[in-house]
Amino acid sequence: MTLDDIDAHIVRLLRADGRMSNADLAEAVGLSASACLRRVRLLERGGVIRGYTAIVETPGPAERLVVLTQITLDRQTEEFLNRFEAAVRRCPEIIDCYLMTGLSDYVLKIEVRNAAEYERLHKEVLSRLPGVARIQSSFAIRTVVSGRPGPL
Amino acid sequence: MTLDDIDAHIVRLLRADGRMSNADLAEAVGLSASACLRRVRLLERGGVIRGYTAIVETPGPAERLVVLTQITLDRQTEEFLNRFEAAVRRCPEIIDCYLMTGLSDYVLKIEVRNAAEYERLHKEVLSRLPGVARIQSSFAIRTVVSGRPGPL
DNA sequence: AGTGAAAGATATCGGAC
DNA sequence: GTCCGATATCTTTCACT
Numbered sequence A, B: 001m002t003l004d005d006i007d008a009h010i011v012r013l014l015r016a017d018g019r020m021s022n023a024d025l026a027e028a029v030g031l032s033a034s035a036c037l038r039r040v041r042l043l044e045r046g047g048v049i050r051g052y053t054a055i056v057e058t059p060g061p062a063e064r065l066v067v068l069t070q071i072t073l074d075r076q077t078e079e080f081l082n083r084f085e086a087a088v089r090r091c092p093e094i095i096d097c098y099l100m101t102g103l104s105d106y107v108l109k110i111e112v113r114n115a116a117e118y119e120r121l122h123k124e125v126l127s128r129l130p131g132v133a134r135i136q137s138s139f140a141i142r143t144v145v146s147g148r149p150g151p152l
Numbered sequence C: 001a002g003t004g005a006a007a008g009a010t011a012t013c014g015g016a017c
Numbered sequence D: 001g002t003c004c005g006a007t008a009t010c011t012t013t014c015a016c017t
Helices: A004-014 A022-029 A033-045 A078-090 A115-122 B006-014 B023-028 B032-046 B078-088 B117-124
Strands: A049-056 A066-073 A096-099 A103-113 A132-145 B049-056 B067-073 B096-099 B106-110 B133-146
Touching: A004 A033, A004 A049, A004 B049, A022 A033, A022 B117, A033 A049, A033 B049, A049 A066, A049 B006, A066 A115, A078 A103, A078 B133, A096 B067, A096 B117, A103 A115, A103 B106, A103 B133, A115 A132, A132 B078, A132 B106, B006 B023, B006 B049, B023 B032, B032 B049, B049 B133, B067 B078, B067 B117, B078 B096, B078 B106, B106 B117
Parallel strands: none
Antiparallel strands: A049 B049, A066 A103, A066 A132, A096 A103, A096 B133, A132 B096, B067 B106, B067 B133, B096 B106
16 A cells, blocks of 8 residues: 555654544645545555554553563474464464564564463463474563654 | 543553544443543543554554664663663654563664664664663564554 | 535533432 | 533535536
């Protein structure tokens, strides 16, 4: 999908304020409300805008444990990668997952409520993934910043 | 600020859909629209809900480079930590920053447009931080999942 | 691609219970 | 906390360019 300048402007504004009204948005980008809304819907249906969310300081009533997990694969066929990544996408505790340079290493950022939940995740999900050679977990003592939107 | 069950429910729903209408929200949590809106405003003004944002696949027109950077400190006085973290908060390219178990290691997730921008960030920000002993950067080849909201 | 009008839905207030 | 009413604003569709 290709974005023109107006689309980029819309995306920028909606990243800055996801609850901006379509009317304000239209005025800011110099379109009529209907034309603007059509673009927003296309961006949503085209997968550029995946959704909207509230930015919350304490995501739940309970504490969160952040675990950074490095997973090394010993098999790297496309089928294994696809199955691995499909499983990752199905696991909501996995916040981020990146395929890193170097070897076939994935780095995962995982959020769970407590150590027991991580143990469950480790046993029932991570260790059962196909082609996994090694799993190495590091725990966060403290969150300095998290999930920021990045530069606008 | 203390959240009761209804507040937690509101937060959960607004994290799942930041553009949910107040009428739907009120119905879902079992309150009248006015009572619900009052709670939402209190959550916003009390800093629990910091804002709303669109979840975007390609935040800008350009590609993004994701770098995971591990920073080892050689001094760990509170003053150094505070100065380090204040600098981190001032840098919008830093998406996540965690203090990890083990040594005085911070892990940063950084998003930049290209390698040149990372080099600039490395030179002008990271390497100038106080008390830094070592900086180790790993680059992401591919993003499997990123910035998901976590389990609801 | 864009505009503009019209209908229905929503937000947001004030006040009463 | 609830409900109700009033008003302004917004969303959404439709017809048209």
